[in-house]
Amino acid sequence: MSMTPPPGWYRDPSYPLVERWWDGTAWTDHRRQPGTLPVPLAPPERGGRGPGRAKAVALVAAGAVLVTSIVTGVLVLGRNDGSDGAAAARTTPPGTPSAPSKGRSPSVPSTTGPRSGAPSVVVDELNGITLPLPGGWVEPRDAAEDDLVLTTPGTYDCPGDPGLCRRGRVVSRTVTANAEDSPKTLAEQDIDDAANTAYDRDALGDRPYRGITSHRLLKAGSVAVAGRAGYLVRWRVRTGVGPGGYVESLAFASSVGSQAPVIVRFAFDAGADGPPLADMDRITEGIRATGDAGTGGGVGSSIGPSR
Structure with missing residues (x-):
């Protein structure tokens, strides 16, 4: 048995x-x-030893001896020529990270601020005026409120009914449903609606500040706006929740078209997070007729009595 x-x-x-x-x-x-290179060993053929198997073993042994001789000769020659055979045959070990590519590096988003030359005024073409853009204010983007021309950046969760509120808003609109054209009368009639729209109920009927609890008159008087006679009324309002705010109605005659009256409404949140109250005066003083950088006015300026 084999x-x-x-x-x-x-x-x-x-x-x-x-x-x-x-x-x-x-x-x-x-x-x-x-x-x-161990001595080759082949498994025996089934059926016992025979001349065929012996011949195969002899051939394998002879081949192994020949290979050993060749390898020995190569090693001897490698030593004699002074080269480092091991270094020549060395390859990068598995897992070694490859060198970084020398191709174009990926682009990096720019972190620079707003480009120079950005507009510092907002143009209200319908009413023929431009409004200055003070620091901390932006032009509205995708705002749901009609006639919004200036706003503070970002929103916050309203303290009352769920929703998003803004710290500061400036709205410009043409008066069309009122036969009255006196800036004083228009401003006095508009201030109550301006306050309710900003701090009582919004366009959806929600109460983001739980309503207005009280108000106090801060300022009222004539003002020159874009070279025309105007009038303003400013309130401080208290709300059910939150710090309340400041609202103002500014009325003046447009200098274009039919010269229909224009109402500019301001709504500023009170408190440390609200915009500076002085921005109301800065914006008012900076209103200009479209294409006319020389006209203006401001609180206390007089260009003639308002009607």
Whole structure:
């Protein structure tokens, strides 16, 4: 009865330069480069020893001796020429990160501020005026409120009914449903509606500040606006929740078209987070007729009595 070699790596009888896995009963398709050059051992043929098997073993042994001689000669020559054979054959170890690409580096978003030359005024073409854009104010973008021309940036959660509120708003509108054209009368009639719109109920009927609890007159008087006679009324309002705010109605005649009266409404939140109250005067003083940078006015300016 013949002895069968145990499973293991053996010199491949069909290609002596590699090792092949013997599973204990037959050759598999798994091959590998030998780490060393052991004396080749081929599993015996089933059915006992025979001249064919002896010849195969002899051929394999002769091939191994030949390969060993060639490798030895290469090593000797490598030492004699002074080169470092190990360094020449060295490759990058597995897992070593490759060098960074020398291609174009990815673009980085710019972090510079607003470009120079950005507009410092907002143009209200319908009413023929421009309004200054003080620091801390922006032109509205995608705002739901009609006729909004200036606003403070960003929003916050309203303290009353759920919704988003703004710290400061400036609205410009043409008076069309009122036969009255006196700036004083228009401003006095408008201030109550301006306060309710800003701090009582919004356009959806919600009460973002739980309503107005009281108000107090801060200022009322004539003012020159865009070269025309105007009048303003300013209130301080208290609300059910939140710090309350300041509202103002500014009325004057337009300098274009039919010269219909214009109402500019201001609504500023009170408290440390609200815009400076002085911005109301700055904006009023900076209103100009479209295309006319020389006209203006402001609180206390007089260009003739308002009617």
